Amino acid sequence: MAETPQKAPAGEAREKVPMMQQVLDNPFLLLFLGVTVPAVLYLIWGIMEVASVPVGQ
Amino acid sequence: MASIDATAAGSGVVNAPYRMCRFTGLKVDQAAETLIKVHAVTAVIFLALGGLMGLGVALTRWPAVQILPPEWFYLVLTGHGANVLLFWIIFFEMAVLFFASAILLGSRLAAPKVAWLGYILMLVGALMANYAVLRGDSTVMFTSYVPMQASHWFYLSLIVFAVGALISVMVFFATLVVAKNENTYDGSVPLVTFGAITAAIIAVFTLASGAIILIPTWLWSLGLITEIDSLMYKVVWWGMGHSSQQINVSAHVAIWYAIAAMVLGAKPLSEKVSRMAFLMYILFLQLASAHHLLAEPGMSASWKIVNTSYMMYLAVLGSMIHGLTVPGAIEAAQRRNGFTRGAFEWLTKAPWGNPAFSGMFLSLVMFGFIGGISGVILGTEQLNVLMHNTLYVPGHFHGTVVAGTTLAFMAMTWLVVPLIFRRDIIWPTLAKWQPYLFGIGAGGISLFMMGAGTLGVPRRHWDISLADAAHRAVEFPAAAYLMMGLNGLFAILAALGGLVFIVTVVASILAGPKLDGPDAKMVFPLHDASRQVSEYGSEGTLKLPGTIILVGIFFAAFVLYYFVNWKYLSELWLFN
Numbered sequence: 015m016a017e018t019p020q021k022a023p024a025g026e027a028r029e030k031v032p033m034m035q036q037v038l039d040n041p042f043l044l045l046f047l048g049v050t051v052p053a054v055l056y057l058i059w060g061i062m063e064v065a066s067v068p069v070g071q
Numbered sequence: 072m073a074s075i076d077a078t079a080a081g082s083g084v085v086n087a088p089y090r091m092c093r094f095t096g097l098k099v100d101q102a103a104e105t106l107i108k109v110h111a112v113t114a115v116i117f118l119a120l121g122g123l124m125g126l127g128v129a130l131t132r133w134p135a136v137q138i139l140p141p142e143w144f145y146l147v148l149t150g151h152g153a154n155v156l157l158f159w160i161i162f163f164e165m166a167v168l169f170f171a172s173a174i175l176l177g178s179r180l181a182a183p184k185v186a187w188l189g190y191i192l193m194l195v196g197a198l199m200a201n202y203a204v205l206r207g208d209s210t211v212m213f214t215s216y217v218p219m220q221a222s223h224w225f226y227l228s229l230i231v232f233a234v235g236a237l238i239s240v241m242v243f244f245a246t247l248v249v250a251k252n253e254n255t256y257d258g259s260v261p262l263v264t265f266g267a268i269t270a271a272i273i274a275v276f277t278l279a280s281g282a283i284i285l286i287p288t289w290l291w292s293l294g295l296i297t298e299i300d301s302l303m304y305k306v307v308w309w310g311m312g313h314s315s316q317q318i319n320v321s322a323h324v325a326i327w328y329a330i331a332a333m334v335l336g337a338k339p340l341s342e343k344v345s346r347m348a349f350l351m352y353i354l355f356l357q358l359a360s361a362h363h364l365l366a367e368p369g370m371s372a373s374w375k376i377v378n379t380s381y382m383m384y385l386a387v388l389g390s391m392i393h394g395l396t397v398p399g400a401i402e403a404a405q406r407r408n409g410f411t412r413g414a415f416e417w418l419t420k421a422p423w424g425n426p427a428f429s430g431m432f433l434s435l436v437m438f439g440f441i442g443g444i445s446g447v448i449l450g451t452e453q454l455n456v457l458m459h460n461t462l463y464v465p466g467h468f469h470g471t472v473v474a475g476t477t478l479a480f481m482a483m484t485w486l487v488v489p490l491i492f493r494r495d496i497i498w499p500t501l502a503k504w505q506p507y508l509f510g511i512g513a514g515g516i517s518l519f520m521m522g523a524g525t526l527g528v529p530r531r532h533w534d535i536s537l538a539d540a541a542h543r544a545v546e547f548p549a550a551a552y553l554m555m556g557l558n559g560l561f562a563i564l565a566a567l568g569g570l571v572f573i574v575t576v577v578a579s580i581l582a583g584p585k586l587d588g589p590d591a592k593m594v595f596p597l598h599d600a601s602r603q604v605s606e607y608g609s610e611g612t613l614k615l616p617g618t619i620i621l622v623g624i625f626f627a628a629f630v631l632y633y634f635v636n637w638k639y640l641s642e643l644w645l646f647n
Contacts, residue, residue, distance in 0.1 A: 038346050039259050041247055041268050044353055048272035049279070052310070052357035056378055057280065060306040060361075060370065067302070067369045 087179035094490060094593060095333070096602045102183035103173035107166045107491050109190060111484065112580070114162035117197060118477075119573050121154025126566040129516070133559030134536055134552055141533045145212065148531070150204045152213025156472065157232065157315065158197040163480045164270060164322050165190070165239045166487070171267030171325065172246035175605045178255040181245035189238030196232025203228055212531065214312060217288065217299045226289035229281065233311075237278045240271050261605050262339050262346065263332070266325025269349045274318045276357050280310030302369045313360035316472055320390070321352050323434065323479035327397045329604050330431040330482055334422060336600030337404035338610045340396045348396070351389030358382040359446070365455040372452070379450045387447055394439045394625065399618040401432075403610040408598075414617040425595045430482025430506035437510065438475030441517045444629050445470060454636045457643075463524025470517035473565070478510055481572050488576060489593045494583035499594045501575050509568025515561025523554035525639075 037043060088101045127147045130138040139147060173180040180186060202224065203209040209221035247268070250256060260268070284307035290296045328345070331337035339345045361378035364370050405417030422428045445467040448454050458464065485502060489495050496502045528535050528551050535555060537543050586593065 034343075035259065038265070038350065041244060041272075044268065044350075045244070045272050045275060048269075048353040048357075049276050051354050052276055052314070052360075055382065056358050056360060057283075057307065057310055059374055060364075061303065063370050063374055064300065064303045064306055 089179070092490060094597050094601070095604070097174055097605055098177040099491075100173045100179050102186075103169045103180040104491055106180065106183065106186050106190065107169050107174075107487070110162050110166035110169070111487055111491075113190075113194060113197075114159050114166065114480075115484075115573060115576060117154045117158035117162060118569070120201070121151050121159055122566060122569045124148075124151035124154060126562055127151075129559050129562030131533065132535070133556055134534070135556060136559060137534065142207075142210070144533045145531075146204060146207060146210045149210050149212050150201065153200050153204065153229075154197075155477075156213060157229075158193075158200075160319055160472070160476060160480075161232075161236050161315070162193065162197075164274070164318060165193075165236065167322050167326065167483075168239065168243040168267050168271060169246075170487075170491075171264045172243050172250065175261050175264050176246070176250035176256050177605070178246060178250035178253060180242065181249045182242055186239055186242040189235045189242065192235025192238065193232050194235075196228045196230070196235060199224055199228035199231065214308065215288075216308075217291070217301050217304045220292055223289055223292040226285050226292055230285050230289060233278045233281045233285070236274065240274050240278070243267070243271050256605075257607075259342070259607050261607060262342060263325050263329045263604055265346055265349055266321055266328060269352050270318045270321035270325065272353050273314055273321055273357060277311050277314040277318060280307055280314065284308050284311065302367060305364060305367065306370075309360040309363045310357070313363060314357040316468065316476075317352070317356040317359070319472055319476040320356065321349065323438070323476045324349075324390075324393050324397070326479045326483045327393070327431055327435055328400070330427050330479075330486065331397060331401050331404065332604035333486060333597050333601040334425060334428045334431075335401055335404040335408065336598035336603055337400040338603055338608050340399045340403065340613070340615075341609045341611065342607060343609075344392060345396050348389040348392035351385050351392075354385070355382045356386040356389070359386060359450060362446075362450040362455060365452050366459045375452050380452060383450045384447075387443070387450075390439075390443055394435070394443070395618065395622050397435055398621060399613075399615045400610060402615045402618045403612055404598075414620055418617055422595075424503050425485075426502045426506050427482045427485040427595060429503075430478050430485070430510070433506055433510035433514075434475050434478040434482060437478070437514050437517070438471060439625060440628060441514060441521075442467060442470030442472075442475050444632055445517075445521060447629075448633065448636050454640060457636060457639055458521075458524045460530050461524035462520045462528045462530055464530055466517050466520030466522075466524055469513060469520060474510065474513040474517055478506065478513060481509065482506060484572070484576055485595065486597075488579050488583065489586055489595075492580050492583075493586045494579050494581075495586050495591075495594050496575065497579040497583040498575050501571050502595075505568055505571045505575065507568075508571060509565055512561050512563075512565025512568050516558055516565055519554045519558040519561060523551050523558065526551040526554065528555070 031039070090099050090101065092099050124147045127139055128144065128151055130136050131144045169180060169186070172178065203222050204225065209225035211219045211221045211225070215221060215225070247260070284304060287296055288299055288304065291299050328339065358378040361375055362383070365375050365379065401421070402417045405421060410417045410420045421432070445463070449458065449464065449467055485496065524530070526548060527545070528547060535547055535551060537545065585591070
């Protein structure tokens with residue numbers, strides 16, 4: 015079976031890092047995305063739906 | 072264990088005492104080590120308490136036994152939910168965060184005193200919640216839906232606990248910054264740390280949602296707010312209630328990768344693919360909270376379908392990727408270790424006697440087959456009506472949180488005891504059997520509750536015979552009673568597995584053979600390449616015949632079960 019270890023050589027960090035890897039290497043960008051997406055799609059949209067239910071008389 | 076206590080941590084950085092672990096070669100920051108110990112021990116204490124309450128719940132719902140009267144049943148059910156779904160799990164997760172940051176990155180822990188503050192707040196919150204529940208005026212169950220009202224101490228306790236947990240999560244993020252600034256690692260963080268980052272991100276959303284809803288609810292319990300809208304409460308509360316279980320999923324998947332690396336020397340098949348799967352969790356996993364609201368008339372079909380059937384499937388895709396890459400990484404490692412015959416020698420010759428491995432693999436299989444598949448069924452709006460608010464729901468989440476997360480955390484504990492407490496397992500034979508006892512018990516609980524739920528047994532009612540009801544409109548079939556009895560029997564088995572776990576772990580910590588001598592050996596040894604857990608690198612192969620067959624079986628089960636439920640649904644409408 016092919017075993018092709020891809021351990022990052024020491025000099026790799028100085029090479030151009032792909033954009034997706036830069037995104038994944040930034041925990042605070044991920045934190046922003048991971049809070050914003052559910053906050054908008056689930057919480058804010060959900061709260062707006064509840065707020066728009068007519069009040070019973 | 073050869074440990075070198077030293078105070079030097081590299082030039083130009085803050086000095087912090089650490090030791091070198093001779094089994095893994097990892098640099099162990101002493102502040103992080105102590106915090107891991109106290110969080111893990113506290114977690115196990117709450118597991119014992121919550122587990123005992125869980126046994127009381129199962130033995131009450133077994134109609135032939137019905138051990139608790141109704142008032143006690145609902146009280147114990149409330150305590151069971153809080154102790155195991157929140158306190159056991161989140162205390163252990165904080166230990167995982169400190170391990171995945173300070174230990175795996177070879178860094179000092181940022182702000183240990185702040186981390187202690189977080190721990191103390193969590194402990195105070197957890198004790199306060201138990202006090203509020205046990206004194207009998209907060210019997211509102213885990214969901215605590217308004218307008219049911221608990222004592223203000225109950226809501227305050229959860230707020231204090233959440234603030235403490237949030238502080239610990241911030242220490243985790245700060246430790247990532249410290250490690251980066253002090254160059255303790257090159258390039259990208261290890262995959263296990265990336266999984267922990269995923270868990271921490273979901274934790275921030277979870278705890279923020281908890282604060283948004285629990286603070287006004289606390290004010291309502293104090294009489295300072297006149298009313299909390301029940302649907303508004305449900306929407307925001309589930310942002311905490313279900314997302315807290317998604318922290319577990321991310322943490323236990325990270326643990327699967329960690330145990331595979333430490334016990335078998337496994338590398339991820341592809342760092343890129345596994346990280347993309349975790350990214351799917353970060354973006355979409357929390358949205359699954361909406362499946363609890365699929366029967367709410369106040370929410371639109373668009374909101375329900377976007378949050379569940381569209382976005383949730385992207386998170387499911389992430390889980391299915393891990394479901395391929397974790398056993399795939401194990402197969403690749405085992406083949407590298409020399410087990411190359413046929414499609415399954417890697418699996419049959421795996422270290423099934425090592426409780427860390429067996430617990431991890433059972434967790435992987437049961438999470439996928441039981442918790443995962445049933446989660447997709449519950450998340451499909453049309454199918455959800457078949458079992459909404461029935462016992463199927465607890466069946467599903469016992470498949471994810473008990474058979475999946477708890478078993479994975481138990482498996483990790485068999486490594487934490489020798490590596491962090493530096494005590495070997497005192498009774499290896501008991502430890503060897505523990506994952507099977509607990510795993511089979513937990514699997515049985517999940518399946519039989521799901522079976523009873525499919526027959527319509529309600530989620531929370533004390534007595535399925537409805538003996539004290541004025542009008543018995545529903546009569547459940549005999550099979551439902553059988554399911555509840557089997558649920559009780561398997562709960563006893565799981566409780567036995569839990570007892571063996573707690574007794575063996577505590578005895579090992581207190582009196583297990585010491586592992587700090589130069590010739591000491593672990594009774595359940597690590598792989599020579601266990602250091603892989605803290606490194607970046609892919610296996611880079613897809614020649615995995617055994618894993619492909621296993622994944623094929625999973626898909627067949629998934630598709631079959633999915634369509635069986637559509638068949639059930641079609642029988643609800645008879646067009647003659």
